[in-house]
Amino acid sequence: MFPRLKRLLLGSPLRTAEMHEQRLSKVAALTVFASDNLSSAAYATEEILLVLVVVGTALLHSVIPVAASIAVLLIIVVFSYAQLIHAYPSGGGAYTVAKENLGVGAGLVAAAALLIDYVLTVAVSVAAGVAALTSAYHTLFPYRTAIGVAAIVIVLLANLRGVRESARVFAVPVYTFIFATFFMIAAGLWRHFVEGITLPPPQITPETDLAAAGAGILVLRAFSQGCTALTGVEAVSNGVQAFRQPVVRNAQVTLYVMAAILGGMFLGISYVAFEFGIVPKADGSETVLSQIARIVFGQGIFYYVMQFSTMLILILAANTCFAGFPRLASILAGDRFVPRQLANMGDRLVFSNGIVVLGVLATVLLVYFSGSVHALLPLYAIGVFLSFTLSQSGLVVHWWHSAAPGRGWRLALNAIGALVTGAVLLIIAYFKFFHGAWVVVVAVPAIMFLFWKTRRHYFHVSMQLSMSDTVRPRLARHTVIVPVPATPNKVILTAIEYATSISRDVIPVTLNTDGRPREEILESWRKQFQDVPLIVLDSPYRAVVLPLLRFIQEVEDLRHDDKVTVLLPEFVPARWWHNLLHNQTSLLLKGALLFRPGIVVTSVPHHLRD
Amino acid sequence: MLSLERRNQILQRIAPLLRSVDPDAHLHEALLDSTRTQLVLFLQKGEWPIVIGMRYLDFVSLKDAELLERLASGLQARLDAAQRRLDAGEDV
Numbered sequence: 048m049f050p051r052l053k054r055l056l057l058g059s060p061l062r063t064a065e066m067h068e069q070r071l072s073k074v075a076a077l078t079v080f081a082s083d084n085l086s087s088a089a090y091a092t093e094e095i096l097l098v099l100v101v102v103g104t105a106l107l108h109s110v111i112p113v114a115a116s117i118a119v120l121l122i123i124v125v126f127s128y129a130q131l132i133h134a135y136p137s138g139g140g141a142y143t144v145a146k147e148n149l150g151v152g153a154g155l156v157a158a159a160a161l162l163i164d165y166v167l168t169v170a171v172s173v174a175a176g177v178a179a180l181t182s183a184y185h186t187l188f189p190y191r192t193a194i195g196v197a198a199i200v201i202v203l204l205a206n207l208r209g210v211r212e213s214a215r216v217f218a219v220p221v222y223t224f225i226f227a228t229f230f231m232i233a234a235g236l237w238r239h240f241v242e243g244i245t246l247p248p249p250q251i252t253p254e255t256d257l258a259a260a261g262a263g264i265l266v267l268r269a270f271s272q273g274c275t276a277l278t279g280v281e282a283v284s285n286g287v288q289a290f291r292q293p294v295v296r297n298a299q300v301t302l303y304v305m306a307a308i309l310g311g312m313f314l315g316i317s318y319v320a321f322e323f324g325i326v327p328k329a330d331g332s333e334t335v336l337s338q339i340a341r342i343v344f345g346q347g348i349f350y351y352v353m354q355f356s357t358m359l360i361l362i363l364a365a366n367t368c369f370a371g372f373p374r375l376a377s378i379l380a381g382d383r384f385v386p387r388q389l390a391n392m393g394d395r396l397v398f399s400n401g402i403v404v405l406g407v408l409a410t411v412l413l414v415y416f417s418g419s420v421h422a423l424l425p426l427y428a429i430g431v432f433l434s435f436t437l438s439q440s441g442l443v444v445h446w447w448h449s450a451a452p453g454r455g456w457r458l459a460l461n462a463i464g465a466l467v468t469g470a471v472l473l474i475i476a477y478f479k480f481f482h483g484a485w486v487v488v489v490a491v492p493a494i495m496f497l498f499w500k501t502r503r504h505y506f507h508v509s510m511q512l513s514m515s516d517t518v519r520p521r522l523a524r525h526t527v528i529v530p531v532p533a534t535p536n537k538v539i540l541t542a543i544e545y546a547t548s549i550s551r552d553v554i555p556v557t558l559n560t561d562g563r564p565r566e567e568i569l570e571s572w573r574k575q576f577q578d579v580p581l582i583v584l585d586s587p588y589r590a591v592v593l594p595l596l597r598f599i600q601e602v603e604d605l606r607h608d609d610k611v612t613v614l615l616p617e618f619v620p621a622r623w624w625h626n627l628l629h630n631q632t633s634l635l636l637k638g639a640l641l642f643r644p645g646i647v648v649t650s651v652p653h654h655l656r657d
Numbered sequence: 658m659l660s661l662e663r664r665n666q667i668l669q670r671i672a673p674l675l676r677s678v679d680p681d682a683h684l685h686e687a688l689l690d691s692t693r694t695q696l697v698l699f700l701q702k703g704e705w706p707i708v709i710g711m712r713y714l715d716f717v718s719l720k721d722a723e724l725l726e727r728l729a730s731g732l733q734a735r736l737d738a739a740q741r742r743l744d745a746g747e748d749v
Contacts (some may be wrong), residue, residue, distance in 0.1 A: 524691070551691035565685075578658060582686050582699050584706050594706060597739075601708035604738065605697065 071289050073301045078217040080286050081305040082363035083168060083279030085221065088228065088312040089357050090175045090420055091117070091276035092320055093335040097327050097421060098269040103251045107321065109266050114317035117273045118310045120471060124280055125306040127439050127464025129299045130457045131284045134445050136295050138287045140375060141434035141441075148441035152495075157437040158379055159494035163487055164430035165372035168278060169365040169409035171427055173198050174420045175334075176361030182337030183354040192418040196410055198362055203406035206369040207399055220359035225308055227353045232315035235343045239322050246342070249326045264478075271478040274471055275428045276313050280306070281435070282367060285374075319343075331421060365409075373401025383505040384498040425483030432472040433491070439465035524609040525550040528602055530595050530636065531616065533557045533568050533583075535575045538653040542616035543576055545651050550612070556582040556598055560589040592635050603646060612647040613640060621657035659689050667716070671698065671728070674721060678729045682707070689713060700732070707735045 071079060095113050099106045135144065141161055146154025177195045181188040238244045283302045290297040316336065319325075325338045340353040373389070377398050380390035386400075393399030416422040439461050446458035476484055527550040531539045539555075546553040555576070559568060565583050572581040586594050603611050615633040620626055633650065640648045659667070667687045675684050679702065686699040696716050700707040709731040719727065 554688070580658070580664070580686060580688055584685070584701060585683075586704070588704070590704070594704060597704075598706040598708070600742075601706055601735070604735075605708050605710045 072291055073297050073304070075218070076283070076286075076290055076297070076301045077305060078221040079289070080282040080301065080367070081279075081308070082217065082221055082360050083172070083282055083367045084277075084305055085225065085279075085309050085312070086172060086175070086357075086360045086364040087276045087278055088309055088316060089179065089336055089361060090171075090334070090424075091273050091313055092317045093327050094272040094275060094421070094424055095269045095317070096320065096325075096335060098265060098272050100251050100326050101255055102265065104248060104324075106262060106265055106269075107249075107324070107326070109262075109269065110317050110321050113266060113269045113273055114314055116270060117276055118314055120274070120467060121277055121280070121306055121310055123464055123467050124277060124435060125302055127435075127442070127461050127468075128280060128284050129302055130446075130461055131438060131442055132287055132295055132298045132302065133457070134442060134449075135284070136287055138285055140285045140378075141281065141438040142375060142378065144441040144445070145434075145437040148444040149437065153437055153441070155384065155495050155498050156491060157434045158375060158384070159491045159498070160430035160433040160437075160487075161375055162372065162494065163490055164278070164427070164434070165368040165375070166405060166408045166412060167423065167427045167430070168368045169199065169202075169405060170412040170416070171275075171420060171423050172361045172364040172368075173202075173409070174413060174416075174418050174423055176358040176365070177418060178331070178334050178420055179337065179354050179357040179361065182333040183351060185332060188332050192414055195413045195418045199365070199406055199410050199413065202362060202366050202369060203402060206366070206397060206402045207393065217363055220356055220363060223352065224356040224360040225312070227349070227356050228312045229315070230349070231340055231343050231353055232312070232319055235319040235323070235339060238343060239319070244342075246323050246325075249324050251326060267474055268478045271428075271471075271475040272424065274432065274475060275424060276309065277435075278428060278431045279364065279367070281431075281438070282371070285371065331419060369402055369405060372405040373398030376401040376404070379498070383502045385501060387505075422483075425479045426486055429472065429475050429479065429484050429487045430491070432468050432475055435468040436465055436472050439468055524552065524606070525612065526552040526554065526602060526606045526609055527612045527614050528599055529553060529555045529614045529616065530632075531555045531557050531581070533559060533563065533571075535572060538616045538618045538651075540575070541653050542614055542651040543579055546614050547579065552609075553579050554582060554602065555579055556584060556595065558586040558591055558594055559583050560586045560591065562587075591632055592639060595636060596639055599640070599643075599646065603643075607645070610647065611645065612649055615648065615650050616653065617650050618653045618655055620655050625655075659687065667696070670721075671724075674725045674728055675700070675732075678725060678732060682732060702732075702736070705736075705739055707732065707739075709735060 092110065092114065095110050096107070099109055099113075131144065141157035142154050145157040173195045174191075176198065177191045180194065181191050187194065280302075283298055283305065287294055287298045290301070316339065319339055320335055323339065323342055325335055325342075327335055328338075336357060337354060340350045344350040344353065376385055376389040379385045380387050388400045389398065389404070391398070391400060412423065442461040443458055443465055446454045446461060451457075476488065480488065527546045529539075529542055529546050531542070543553065543555065546555075555572075557568065557572075559565065565585075568583050569581060582598075584594055584598060599611070599613055613636070615636060617633045618629075620629070637648055637650075640646055664687055668684060671687065672684045675682055682700050682702040684698060684700050688697045688699070689695070690697060694713055695710050696713045698709045698711070700709065709728070711727060711731065715727070716724065
């Protein structure tokens with residue numbers, strides 16, 4: 048049943064030879080790598096406004112300088128990352144760059160931060176995508192968590208099927224979102240400045256007064272919230288290998304174009320929102336972007352195009368992580384820092400285990416935070432800026448040791464990048480700490496601890512399995528214990544035949560649980576198996592597993608220089624549910640013997656007919 | 658493998674000796690291993706299965722008093738091992 052369902056959902060297995068790399072033009076690459084970054088424009092302005100509105104309308108004008116500051120930060124980060132592309136044309140994630148230049152510890156900090164952020168990106172993007180949908184259809188708002196979970200499941204299954212980052216599929220929603228957003232901004236400016244449309248000032252009840260909150264503090268908090276706009280910048284540098292020749296130039300141009308588009312959209316949305324006096328809805332029932340689209344386009348087709356393209360680009364942003372997380376996890380698995388299963392490719396030539404882990408973790412987060420973007424965002428961005436800072440710092444070290452032309456100005460650029468992103472990291476950590484960022488601050492060292500414990504485990508396993516210092520063992524004697532029922536049957540016949548074929552020391556043992564005369568049991572046994580004496584143990588309290596375990600231990604103690612095998616006769620019913628009708632003594636014994644060193648446990652199945 | 662007759666002879670010799678060592682210990686079975694050098698005695702005291710091994714040559718050559726002493730020390734060693742396991746919480 049399960050294999051059929053698996054084939055239906057995931058498709059037929061692919062041969063390893065079918066794996067191929069996609070080489071992308073700049074236009075196509077933009078759609079593949081930019082969705083995570085560009086989609087941030089959908090919620091970054093709203094997050095800034097959510098901080099500023101706590102003092103009413105007094106600080107709403109700050110949205111423009113805050114957005115402009117973030118745009119400047121974007122320029123610095125993008126120019127820094129362009130140097131990363133130059134230094135690592137084969138693709139250099141923060142883990143690789145930090146590990147190679149700053150040491151394994153720094154690499155693991157970056158890796159932990161990135162893994163957390165991939166999970167958060169999926170949860171945040173899906174939550175924001177669903178918010179775009181529920182803004183258009185308010186009746187769906189109460190079901191936003193369920194819709195979000197369904198979206199994650201769909202993306203998860205699509206990735207398990209091996210839907211590659213197909214530029215052709217991605218192009219439609221990505222370019223629709225870009226054009227729709229710029230069209231909305233242009234139309235919004237036209238309606239405001241040419242048609243003279245203005246809205247009444249927003250009515251907001253301040254939660255606190257400006258003097259108490261402190262204008263500077265609030266602006267910095269708004270800045271830290273808005274920095275989520277920079278998430279996804281690193282995607283291009285991670286995927287340099289996917290570009291057509293010349294890869295470095297093409298990747299850098301794509302990065303600049305992506306930043307220009309994001310900067311334009313983010314500043315435009317922030318400006319239009321400010322001019323129209325749009326503020327986030329207190330109950331979160333409609334996004335700022337939806338409010339702008341509704342004012343600009345009314346309830347017409349363009350409004351729905353805007354909302355659906357927003358939803359789709361956000362889902363695609365989540366999809367990007369389903370490529371990034373498993374790829375990073377597989378690199379870490381190769382270095383033995385995470386379970387090796389994460390390096391295994393599934394039937395469809397994708398890292399299936401990593402995809403499933405990401406899907407499960409993102410779903411848990413989404414459900415825990417009830418699908419609310421605003422509730423999830425305090426956890427976000429801190430990991431991104433941590434990895435920005437580490438990779439930029441790693442590049443400073445890289446250029447320091449490099450003799451490449453232009454190393455001086457590249458080093459300076461990356462040093463500025465490291466300093467600025469480091470400072471922003473501190474700002475984000477400080478202002479978001481008690482709003483949820485503490486979770487990430489605690490989680491990064493906790494994950495690093497797990498990395499080291501995992502690596503230590505693999506090291507110990509490899510030491511114990513190594514044959515370098517092994518003296519070849521002598522041919523040991525072999526004692527086989529066969530637990531049997533008091534009355535022999537065909538299953539026992541099969542088991543005893545097998546046992547006597549592998550050893551001359553076979554000890555069948557049974558438990559007399561119902562007080563039958565011992566001689567009667569022995570007589571019944573001898574009729575079938577004259578050559579193999581049966582040991583009958585009395586069990587006056589009808590215990591089964593414990594007396595058998597004690598007996599096995601006694602034999603093991605006597606034969607501690609030999610191999611001891613416990614051979615379990617089992618019959619296999621024709622239908623799985625028939626198992627419910629039988630004792631599972633073998634299963635219990637297997638479980639109990641699993642952790643006994645020196646004892647081999649073997650099953651001898653006897654298949655029953657229907 | 659022991660013949661039924663030889664097996665019964667062994668049981669008949671050891672059972673009374675064992676009773677005098679520990680009346681609660683019951684002898685269930687005696688086997689000769691595949692090398693034909695080791696005699697394995699399967700006992701039970703209460704719920705504890707006990708397995709004692711001795712050289713078959715010793716069983717044949719020892720006098721009853723010596724065999725009784727060997728049985729007593731073997732039984733005590735196994736009971737001590739069982740107690741140690743109980744104390745250490747290793748008994749499943």
